[in-house]
Amino acid sequence: MTSMGYKTLKFPKGFLWGSAASAHQTEGGNHNDWTEWERIPGKIKDGTNSSVACDHYHRYEEDFDLAKELGHQVHRFSVEWSRIEPDRGKWDEREVDHYRAVTKTLVQRGIQPMVTLHHFTNPIWFRDAGAWLNPKSPDMFAPYCRKIAKALSEYDVIWNIINEPMNVVGGGYLLGEFPPGEHDYGKALVAAKHLLMAHGLAAKGIRETYDDLGLHQPQIAPVQVVTYIEPYDRSNGSDVELAEYVDSLYNQMWLQGVMTASIPEPAGDGSQYEPLENSADFIGVNYYSRMRVSSKLDFMAGEMPPKDDSLERCEGLDWEVYPQGYYPVIKSYWDRWRKPLFMTENGIGTLDDRLRCRYILTHLQQVHRAIQDGVDIRGYLVWSLTDNFEWTDGLSSHFGLIGMDYSTLKRTPRESAYMYREIIQKNGISGSLQQKYLGRHS
Numbered sequence: 001m002t003s004m005g006y007k008t009l010k011f012p013k014g015f016l017w018g019s020a021a022s023a024h025q026t027e028g029g030n031h032n033d034w035t036e037w038e039r040i041p042g043k044i045k046d047g048t049n050s051s052v053a054c055d056h057y058h059r060y061e062e063d064f065d066l067a068k069e070l071g072h073q074v075h076r077f078s079v080e081w082s083r084i085e086p087d088r089g090k091w092d093e094r095e096v097d098h099y100r101a102v103t104k105t106l107v108q109r110g111i112q113p114m115v116t117l118h119h120f121t122n123p124i125w126f127r128d129a130g131a132w133l134n135p136k137s138p139d140m141f142a143p144y145c146r147k148i149a150k151a152l153s154e155y156d157v158i159w160n161i162i163n164e165p166m167n168v169v170g171g172g173y174l175l176g177e178f179p180p181g182e183h184d185y186g187k188a189l190v191a192a193k194h195l196l197m198a199h200g201l202a203a204k205g206i207r208e209t210y211d212d213l214g215l216h217q218p219q220i221a222p223v224q225v226v227t228y229i230e231p232y233d234r235s236n237g238s239d240v241e242l243a244e245y246v247d248s249l250y251n252q253m254w255l256q257g258v259m260t261a262s263i264p265e266p267a268g269d270g271s272q273y274e275p276l277e278n279s280a281d282f283i284g285v286n287y288y289s290r291m292r293v294s295s296k297l298d299f300m301a302g303e304m305p306p307k308d309d310s311l312e313r314c315e316g317l318d319w320e321v322y323p324q325g326y327y328p329v330i331k332s333y334w335d336r337w338r339k340p341l342f343m344t345e346n347g348i349g350t351l352d353d354r355l356r357c358r359y360i361l362t363h364l365q366q367v368h369r370a371i372q373d374g375v376d377i378r379g380y381l382v383w384s385l386t387d388n389f390e391w392t393d394g395l396s397s398h399f400g401l402i403g404m405d406y407s408t409l410k411r412t413p414r415e416s417a418y419m420y421r422e423i424i425q426k427n428g429i430s431g432s433l434q435q436k437y438l439g440r441h442s
Contacts, residue, residue, distance in 0.1 A: 005440070006431035009368040016112060016379030017424040018074035019067065019401060020345050022119035022163070023083075025388035026056035026063075032082040033127040033179040034120065034391075045316070048394035054386050055409055057098075062411065064105050066402055067385060070417050071424040074112040076160065076344060076381055077102065078119035081126075085144050088125050096151045103155050114344075114381075115152060116160040116223065117145050117202060120168060120178065120391070131180060132168065132191040138198040145202035149209040159218055160284055160344065161202045164225040165195040165254050175302050177392055185300060193267040196257045200275030207278070222258050223284030223344050226251050226333070227291045228325025232305040238295035246293055251329065252336075255283065259337050282378060283333055286345035287326050287363075289319035312358075315349040316390065316397035321359055326366035334375040341375060343367060347383035349390060349397030356401075356416040357437045364429060382420060386411060 024030055028051060038049040056063055067075055083095040106113045118141070122131055126140060134140070145161070162168070171178030173188035182188070203220050210217055229247040231239035249266075256264045261276035263269070297303035307313070312321040326346075333341060348359040360382060371377050387400035395406055401417040404410075419437070423429055 006434040006438075008428055008430050009365065009434075010428040011368065012371065012377075013427075015377075015427060016074040016342075017420075017427075018072040018076070018111070018114075018379070018381050019383070019385040020076035020114075020381040021056070021384045021386065021388065022078040022116065023080035024050055024053075024078075024119065024121045025384075025390065026054040026386065027080065028053040028055045029057055030080055030082060030121070031086075032080070032121040032123060033131070036124070036127075037179045037181075043392065044394040045392060046394040046396040048389070048396070050389040052406075052409075053389045054404055056386075059409070060102050061105055063385060063402075064109055064111065066411060066413065067111060068109040070401065070413060071421040072111055072385075073424065074114055074158075074379060074381065075106055075385065076114040076116060078116035078163065079148050080121065081118060081141075081144055082121060082123040084147060085123060086125075088123075088129075088140065089143070091147060096147065099148065100151055103152050103157065107155050112158065113152075113155060114158040114160060115148070116163050117148060118161065118198075119163040122179075127179065132172075132194045132198075133187055135194070137194045138201045141198045142201040142205050146205040146209050149206040150213070153210060153213055153215060157218055159203075159206055159220045160223045161199050161206075161220065162195055163223050164286060165192065165199070165222075166250055167225050168195060170250070174300065183301075189267045192254060193263055196254060196263060196267065196276070197273060199258060200261075200273055200277075200279050203279035204275040219281045220279060221282045221284045221342065221344075222255060222280055223286060224251070224255050224333075225286040225288075225345075226329040227287070227289065228322065228329050230290055230292045230325075232292045232294040236295065239293065242293050242295045242299065246291070246299065251332075255333070255337075259339070280339060282340040282342050283337065284342050284344035285330065285333065286383075287329060287343070288346065288348070289314065290322040290325040312355055314397070315351065316393040317349060319348075321348065321355075321362075323359070323362035323366050326363050327369055330367070330370045330375055330377070331373070334370070339376075340378050342378045343380040345381060345383040347399050349393075349399045351398050353414045353416050354437065356414070357419050360416060360420060361429065361434060361437055364423070365434075368429075 169192045173182040176183045231243040233239045294305040384399045386402040387398045387404035390397040403412045
């Protein structure tokens, strides 16, 4: 069945649809290394902060009612480590109960909980101990992961351990845009190594916790942010070589460590690290855009060639809309590792909701293409459920299927939310829906 040249795109039976969010970006009322960072003039582009954000901490039931109304089948959220363990080894049981209630609320609405244990933010005590540069940092992180695994074990949770470790590395230790604001390649590699070890220890701890409780093993995954890396000049061998290097460093190295249970070069010497064994049942893939690199510019200093003016852009972050990069990054992971994939984040910051509709549709076309070519993809999550605090861009970039009026905290589903609901209900994209938002098929 076609409409103006578009074919209906059906997704596999059991494919999961939903959205994603993180604690710091939505909850309000947190105190961690990022809230401290936000107080430094110039660190947040629009001068806002996360002190209230979406007040999701108090309004999660309202938000999950909307998610249910919009047909969502899975929701990815994060637990805020600094709430659970405000001082090392000291647990706030009220906060543990809070996240148990958050998880239960999703389950009661028939929504699969997917829990991220670390989404960029660190407790102040962990920051003061050197954070991910401390050789003991993996051991500091592990008890918290066991604590939450046990607390939520009565629910059917899918576990994501560390969100976008290479963004933690790049933003915090190389480009200096995230806490702790370092510009040091050597420190970046140390942080990458410790984040890899932390993933392994956390996964091992979750598995042992479930074994101790006599429970079936849950699904556990690393979550990688993947950018399609292109040479600025494909005829320039140095540009091609740089693109391959950046891809191997940014997109491949950390995941290689997870999949081979080793600490690969250049973060390590390739030696095995036993806790990483059996630490990934699937791979979470976050994709937003491409990156072009030029050998004539200093990539390590953040220098990039000019963007393509013919491409639409993400608000504030200035990412190019580049759906054609989605398929090759998906395929590269599948071809190399043959592990199931889950599209754990994909979306755009914009107040032009028609652009958001086009973004979702054109990226889902690429996901469907990969499935048709044999890739085992289990689900797709839009970033994000609501507008939220978008890190260095503050409140100025609007990623939500649901719009936020920050003066009143009123939530209003956008047209894209209802378009997405239609896709979920049909477990596919009709030709007429593609025609409506994408125009005549060329």
